[in-house]
Amino acid sequence: xxxxxxxxxxxxxxxxxxxxxxxxxxxxxxxxxxxxxxxxxxxxxxxxxxxxxxxxxxxxxxxxxxxxxxxxxxxxxxxxxxxxxxxxxxxxxxxxxxxxxxxxxxxxxxxxxxxxxxxxxxxxxxxxxxxxxxxxxxxxxxxxxxxxxxxxxxxxxxxxxxxxxxxxxxxxxxxxxxxxxxxxxxxxxxxxxxxxxxxxxxxxxxxxxxxxxxxxxxxxxxxxxxxxxxxxxxxxxxxxxxxxxxxxxxxxxxxxxxxxxxxxxxxxxxxxxxxxxxxxxxxxxxxxxxxxxxxxxxxxxxxxxxxxxxxxxxxxxxxxxxxxxxxxxxxxxxxxxxxxxxx
Numbered sequence: 001x002x003x004x005x006x007x008x009x010x011x012x013x014x015x016x017x018x019x020x021x022x023x024x025x026x027x028x029x030x031x032x033x034x035x036x037x038x039x040x041x042x043x044x045x046x047x048x049x050x051x052x053x054x055x056x057x058x059x060x061x062x063x064x065x066x067x068x069x070x071x072x073x074x075x076x077x078x079x080x081x082x083x084x085x086x087x088x089x090x091x092x093x094x095x096x097x098x099x100x101x102x103x104x105x106x107x108x109x110x111x112x113x114x115x116x117x118x119x120x121x122x123x124x125x126x127x128x129x130x131x132x133x134x135x136x137x138x139x140x141x142x143x144x145x146x147x148x149x150x151x152x153x154x155x156x157x158x159x160x161x162x163x164x165x166x167x168x169x170x171x172x173x174x175x176x177x178x179x180x181x182x183x184x185x186x187x188x189x190x191x192x193x194x195x196x197x198x199x200x201x202x203x204x205x206x207x208x209x210x211x212x213x214x215x216x217x218x219x220x221x222x223x224x225x226x227x228x229x230x231x232x233x234x235x236x237x238x239x240x241x242x243x244x245x246x247x248x249x250x251x252x253x254x255x256x257x258x259x260x261x262x263x264x265x266x267x268x269x270x271x272x273x274x275x276x277x278x279x280x281x282x283x284x285x286x287x288x289x290x291x292x293x294x295x296x297x298x299x300x301x302x303x304x305x306x307x308x309x310x311x312x313x314x315x316x317x318x319x320x321x322x323x324x325x326x327x328x329x330x331x332x333x334x335x336x337x338x339x340x341x342x343x
Contacts, residue, residue, distance in 0.1 A: 001322075002295075004303060007031055026051030034299040041299075042154035053205050060087070063112075063148065070145035071155040076105040079144040082137075083111040083130070085118075086149050088201065089258065089277035092118055093170060093284050094300070094310060096126070098152040101164045103129035110143065112136065120259035125170045160302075163309050170284035176263035184267050187249055188227035192340065195268045196221065197231040198292075200276035209323075210275050210294045214241055216325055220272070220333050221246050225340055229268060231261065231278055270339075272332065275301075283311030290335075292328050295319040 011028035014021055029044025054060035063084040070081055085092050103109045109130040113122060123132050147155055184193055199211040221228050230250040255261045262281060265271060271282035272290045275298060282289040293316050301308060301316060308314045317328045
């Protein structure tokens with residue numbers, strides 16, 4: 001409903017009544033972050049471990065670690081730190097930029113990421129800054145401190161104008177980039193090469209509000225002089241989905257992990273996606289990126305912004321009212337026509 005300031009006041013009042021009410025504290029934190037009150041917002045966002053809907057499941061548990069939690073006030077000279085990656089793919093990509101920042105302070109940085117789909121991408125991107133750990137350690141004596149990935153903005157006291165800007169900070173191997181360039185050049189000819197993803201992870205709590213059906217993006221992909229490249233994983237086309245009328249390429253079954261996807265995206269002229277990991281991957285690569293955004297936008301995109309301090313190449317197309325995807329698609333389509341005319 002976009003009553004953010006009213007919601008902020010209500011959550012603050014709820015905490016006055018019951019300070020241990022972590023659901024209210026997390027929601028207060030997310031409202032503060034969305035409205036740009038980051039100093040307080042990062043502190044209250046620490047309640048994600050106990051106040052989120054996911055905190056009631058075994059899939060989102062705060063890592064158990066005996067090491068002290070690091071923040072910028074603590075000594076890091078000649079010290080070693082362990083970073084725990086957390087939450088979804090987009091979160092990992094967005095906040096992995098802090099590995100570069102923290103590597104400038106510590107003797108060594110190790111990060112724990114348990115998801116194989118991210119391993120190759122992270123190893124290649126941060127090979128000069130940090131070491132990847134793929135299994136939970138039994139012994140923590142090697143490190144002096146630890147910090148959870150999405151607690152790093154709090155640890156560094158990050159404000160809106162202090163976001164680490166190392167873009168592009170995500171990379172894929174030159175060999176794979178060259179491979180996908182050759183394949184794209186063979187099929188795209190002189191057309192603009194645009195990657196598109198219209199759906200997020202189905203297990204996300206609010207996926208039904210952020211994701212589209214293929215039929216809903218057809219007005220957009222009907223634009224001529226574009227080579228459309230599907231970046232949508234695990235999509236089962238229906239008999240009614242006749243894509244032969246469009247210049248449509250789908251190599252998604254070959255995108256075995258995020259490193260392979262990054263190599264393909266590196267060769268595109270533009271990526272258009274709903275709010276999913278694809279926005280973060282493309283933005284972190286520094287590629288021009290358009291996001292089709294739901295009305296109840298996530299805190300990370302701030303409030304009704306058309307750009308983002310996290311990714312300078314990102315343009316946001318916001319729903320003008322709840323559930324209105326038609327206006328979003330139409331706006332993106334008109335801007336695409338303008339882009340084609342300028343070429």
